[in-house]
Amino acid sequence: MGALQPKGTTRETVLEELTAFTGKDINWRTGKVLTGLYDPGENAHDLAVETYSRFLPQNALYVNMYPSIGKLERDVVASIADLLRADDDVVGNMTSGGTESILMAVKTARDWARVNHPQISEPEMVLPVTAHPAFIKAAHYFGVRAIQSAVDLHEYRADLDSFEKALGPNTIIAVGSAPNFSHGSIDPITEMAALAKERGILFHVDGCVGGIYLSIMRRMGENVRDFDFSVPGVTSISADLHKYGYTPKNASVILYRNQDLRRYAWFVCSSTTEYVVINATTQSSRTGGPIAAAWAILRFMGEEGFQNIIRRSQEATRLMLDGIVKIEGIAVLGSPDMCMFTIASDDFNVFEIDDEMRLRGWHMIPQFACAGSPPNLHVSLTQANVPHVELFIKDLEEVVESLHRNGPGVDCKEMSRIVNEVSGKPVEEVMMAIIPIIGLTGLDLPEQMGPLNTILNLLPAGLRDELLTLFFNMTG
Ligand SMILES: Cc1ncc(COP(=O)(O)O)c(C=O)c1O
Numbered sequence: 001m002g003a004l005q006p007k008g009t010t011r012e013t014v015l016e017e018l019t020a021f022t023g024k025d026i027n028w029r030t031g032k033v034l035t036g037l038y039d040p041g042e043n044a045h046d047l048a049v050e051t052y053s054r055f056l057p058q059n060a061l062y063v064n065m066y067p068s069i070g071k072l073e074r075d076v077v078a079s080i081a082d083l084l085r086a087d088d089d090v091v092g093n094m095t096s097g098g099t100e101s102i103l104m105a106v107k108t109a110r111d112w113a114r115v116n117h118p119q120i121s122e123p124e125m126v127l128p129v130t131a132h133p134a135f136i137k138a139a140h141y142f143g144v145r146a147i148q149s150a151v152d153l154h155e156y157r158a159d160l161d162s163f164e165k166a167l168g169p170n171t172i173i174a175v176g177s178a179p180n181f182s183h184g185s186i187d188p189i190t191e192m193a194a195l196a197k198e199r200g201i202l203f204h205v206d207g208c209v210g211g212i213y214l215s216i217m218r219r220m221g222e223n224v225r226d227f228d229f230s231v232p233g234v235t236s237i238s239a240d241l242h243k244y245g246y247t248p249k250n251a252s253v254i255l256y257r258n259q260d261l262r263r264y265a266w267f268v269c270s271s272t273t274e275y276v277v278i279n280a281t282t283q284s285s286r287t288g289g290p291i292a293a294a295w296a297i298l299r300f301m302g303e304e305g306f307q308n309i310i311r312r313s314q315e316a317t318r319l320m321l322d323g324i325v326k327i328e329g330i331a332v333l334g335s336p337d338m339c340m341f342t343i344a345s346d347d348f349n350v351f352e353i354d355d356e357m358r359l360r361g362w363h364m365i366p367q368f369a370c371a372g373s374p375p376n377l378h379v380s381l382t383q384a385n386v387p388h389v390e391l392f393i394k395d396l397e398e399v400v401e402s403l404h405r406n407g408p409g410v411d412c413k414e415m416s417r418i419v420n421e422v423s424g425k426p427v428e429e430v431m432m433a434i435i436p437i438i439g440l441t442g443l444d445l446p447e448q449m450g451p452l453n454t455i456l457n458l459l460p461a462g463l464r465d466e467l468l469t470l471f472f473n474m475t476g
Pocket residue numbers: 096097098099100132134177179180181206207208209210240
């Protein structure tokens with residue numbers, strides 16, 4: 001659009017233009033999107049759209065003007081707290097997503113430590129390498145040093161020895177995941193939280209992706225490792241509604257063990273000429289849409305609705321895992337605790353598998369090698385994928401078989417040679433060296449991501465981050 005047009009246009013034109021822009025977007029309704037999309041099904045989706053738009057104009061900052069939003073938020077928080085076996089002392093708020101909930105947990109910990117551990121001037125957070133990058137972001141934003149501990153490479157759960165060794169005199173908060181996004185495994189939360197408690201520090205459980213799902217699974221009688229407020233030492237939990245709560249983005253909950261801890265979440269300011277700002281979240285003005293839609297979906301589904309989804313998803317996950325292990329040359333990493341897992345291979349370049357599967361309409365998330373975890377493709381299965389499991393296995397079999405027959409398309413040796421050649425050079429030079437070999441012609445990412453992902457996977461993480469910053473800063 002460029003500059004603002006002098007005159008407006010018709011509703012029809014606006015909608016046509018928008019539709020045209022989506023030409024290159026993936027079709028989210030195919031049931032073949034295996035990550036980042038939580039489609040609750042048509043009826044629930046329609047209800048979410050209706051409730052979201054009905055509460056869209058309301059500003060959740062002004063609960064005095066819109067008491068309905070305050071009530072909806074309290075109801076949602078209470079439902080999630082109940083699932084997470086909270087007692088009456090637990091309090092919380094809705095945020096815009098997992099990242100904001102995690103930011104609030106770390107900001108709260110930092111301010112809590114300033115009062116409760118005033119001798120610590122350089123606060124630290126200990127977290128397994130499988131913890132979400134949002135914690136590293138929070139550490140970066142709030143001046144906390146992040147110390148990553150190892151995971152055991154059989155189950156991809158936090159290695160307790162490594163975790164314990166990483167806890168030091170400056171640690172103010174430690175973190176575990178239930179489960180981690182990358183491998184879908186729950187950390188040994190009971191043991192980790194006990195170590196944190198012994199030291200008088202905080203312990204956050206990242207239940208962003210699994211908090212709701214795993215709690216309902218447990219209530220269905222499944223054997224789920226403990227991770228919630230029933231575990232002594234757990235002081236805060238994040239749980240996203242906009243993932244396996246199947247509600248529209250942006251909706252998450254951050255829960256604190258009690259009001260004494262949540263005190264440090266607040267930001268209140270009455271020292272300007274402006275209105276008084278009172279926030280327990282990083283956002284101030286925010287739409288009531290996600291809050292109302294989350295309330296509506298919880299109410300519409302009830303526990304039974306979620307149980308039905310979880311039963312079908314767990315069954316589909318079992319079928320998928322069984323199908324994958326039968327395909328020679330690929331494997332599933334670790335022991336996933338819910339409907340999320342990763343596919344790795346000693347024999348094939350997984351990023352080529354990803355490209356071929358994408359041509360068949362499947363969307364997974366490529367993940368790079370890190371701390372002993374090999375490069376892999378992540379799958380988060382949802383209820384929308386359930387009817388398509390057999391087709392997924394068939395396509396995966398065919399793709400692996402064709403790679404076996406035809407050999408690799410990406411020359412990994414050549415990629416390694418280039419990476420060695422550029423090592424130690426400034427990031428701009430690295431960029432110039434790799435552009436020709438990854439098929440980058442303009443500012444768009446290449447259609448075939450295999451070569452780019454292969455080379456990114458070979459780079460050290462620090463350089464990779466610099467390179468991606470440079471690229472997106474140029475193109476974004
Ligand atoms: C375990 C976990 N924590 C945090 C996040 C961040 O959530 P969001 O993308 O809503 O900010 C995710 C996202 O996938 C996640 O899986």
